[in-house]
Amino acid sequence: MTETLLEVENLAIRFRTHGGEAAAVSDVSFRLGRGETLAMVGESGSGKSVTSLALMRLLPKAPQCTVSGSIRLRGKDGGMFDVLSLPEERMRAVRGNNLAMVFQEPMTSLNPVQTIGAQITETIRLHRPMTRRAAEDEAARLLDLVGIPSARQRLSAYPHHLSGGMRQRAMIAMALSCEPSVLIADEPTTALDVTIQAQILDLLRRLQEQTGMAVIFITHNLGVVAEIADRVMVMYAGRVVEQAAVLPLFEQPLMPYTQGLLRSVPRLDLAGRRTGALPAIRGNVPDPRYPPAGCAFHPRCDFFIGGRCDSQAPALDITPDDRQVRCLRWREIAA
Ligand SMILES: Nc1ncnc2c1ncn2[C@@H]1O[C@H](COP(=O)(O)OP(=O)(O)OP(=O)(O)O)[C@@H](O)[C@H]1O
Ligand code: SF4
Numbered sequence: 001m002t003e004t005l006l007e008v009e010n011l012a013i014r015f016r017t018h019g020g021e022a023a024a025v026s027d028v029s030f031r032l033g034r035g036e037t038l039a040m041v042g043e044s045g046s047g048k049s050v051t052s053l054a055l056m057r058l059l060p061k062a063p064q065c066t067v068s069g070s071i072r073l074r075g076k077d078g079g080m081f082d083v084l085s086l087p088e089e090r091m092r093a094v095r096g097n098n099l100a101m102v103f104q105e106p107m108t109s110l111n112p113v114q115t116i117g118a119q120i121t122e123t124i125r126l127h128r129p130m131t132r133r134a135a136e137d138e139a140a141r142l143l144d145l146v147g148i149p150s151a152r153q154r155l156s157a158y159p160h161h162l163s164g165g166m167r168q169r170a171m172i173a174m175a176l177s178c179e180p181s182v183l184i185a186d187e188p189t190t191a192l193d194v195t196i197q198a199q200i201l202d203l204l205r206r207l208q209e210q211t212g213m214a215v216i217f218i219t220h221n222l223g224v225v226a227e228i229a230d231r232v233m234v235m236y237a238g239r240v241v242e243q244a245a246v247l248p249l250f251e252q253p254l255m256p257y258t259q260g261l262l263r264s265v266p267r268l269d270l271a272g273r274r275t276g277a278l279p280a281i282r283g284n285v286p287d288p289r290y291p292p293a294g295c296a297f298h299p300r301c302d303f304f305i306g307g308r309c310d311s312q313a314p315a316l317d318i319t320p321d322d323r324q325v326r327c328l329r330w331r332e333i334a335a
């Protein structure tokens, strides 16, 4: 196992809403090693984005939102430090230097009234002592690296001058500008067409090989997961329900929710032979203010057993081959 860069333990995130307290994330633990890619998957509302915002310490403050548990990052000096207890001023240096994020929606994180060049240059100079001219050269180099044509001229473009794909690349360039040891990419390719998606995934992979950067990749696209992830963490209703290396997870998903997710992916080898629509998971994700009793997935599960699944909350079990699964019946399912 490679050197740990990030260690999250028992992360819990609660929001105060009009309808009462909502547990958006509960008991989430994972680790990320140097050069590793962890894919975070799960339906809309399962807590993927709030987990990454907690890592970046970008969630609203208490009492609107409370975060507990522990988030430890490896600093560039080699030691681990605690993210949640860091003073805001130190945290500002951590964002970019150690931990950077490509946001789900680039327009919300790019400043519409500032040129791309000014935004990247500013980020670089915030973290690295450099003259404006040198930072501009570096910004042009980064835009070129992420495949933006005529990079030097693009420095004077405003975000609305760029297409969606180019904006997403500019966001990635900005996130990479301080050579973070951990990059969080929240649906970085969803808005892009397939060719550009492939180019961006390829770019991330090359950067990882060169720098040993670790990546948390959030996506709905299981094809992308199969292609880039080392490990997969499946989230449901704010909890980790399964975690495993990518191959065993695709070969034999143990948690019924993961099985449902994988069944709803089109398979090329079955193309033309399948009749009717792809099977979707019936029902909807629960409202975090009113979680179902027992297993949160029980109202939608084909393996549900009354009197058991609706009363006993499953723990996250460790299997003999070191996978994690949250289901009362995983042993029977595996057999
Ligand atoms: N500021 C907020 N106030 C209250 N609830 C919030 C807030 N931000 C997120 N939530 C809730 O937290 C839960 C998790 O949301 P999150 O955005 O992490 O989902 P997600 O897994 O990223 O979904 P998607 O795939 O749609 O991006 C949701 O129930 C959401 O409504
Ligand atoms: S605990 Fe029961 S309801 Fe939950 S996933 Fe397992 S079989 Fe399904």
Ligand SMILES: [Mg+2]
Pocket (backbone or CB within 6 Å): 048, 049, 050, 104, 186
């Ligand atoms: Mg999200």
